[in-house]
Amino acid sequence: MQLHVYLLKQFSTMNAESLISTITSIGGGFFIGVILGYFLKKIIKILMFVAGGIVGLLLYLQQQQIISLNIERLEGSSTTILTTLSSSFDKMTQIGDMSTLGIPLAASIAAGFTVALANG
Numbered sequence: 001m002q003l004h005v006y007l008l009k010q011f012s013t014m015n016a017e018s019l020i021s022t023i024t025s026i027g028g029g030f031f032i033g034v035i036l037g038y039f040l041k042k043i044i045k046i047l048m049f050v051a052g053g054i055v056g057l058l059l060y061l062q063q064q065q066i067i068s069l070n071i072e073r074l075e076g077s078s079t080t081i082l083t084t085l086s087s088s089f090d091k092m093t094q095i096g097d098m099s100t101l102g103i104p105l106a107a108s109i110a111a112g113f114t115v116a117l118a119n120g
Helices: 002-063 071-095 103-119
Strands: none
Touching: 002 103
8 A cells, every 4th residue: 555655656746847847948948939039030130231231332322323233243143142041041950950859848949939030
């Protein structure tokens, strides 16, 4: 009879420890995802502001006939750069597979990242 009570206590503490570990993983992952999403959104805004300023300056200088731009060549270069960036991003996501982190952690990071991008 005492063995049964001992095993029941051991089983209940194992579940509590497992539950605490899972909750910590979910909460920490969500927090990390929010921080990553917030900073990524801010970095993208800064880069887009700088790129827009450069393009605006080039177009202004072309309008004032200070410089001459070959729009077709500029478009080809930007297409090449964007294609290279997107292919390198695909390679990074294949290497950094988040499924090894576990479903609760990966899902909470993704949820936090989405919340930060939507609101941040």
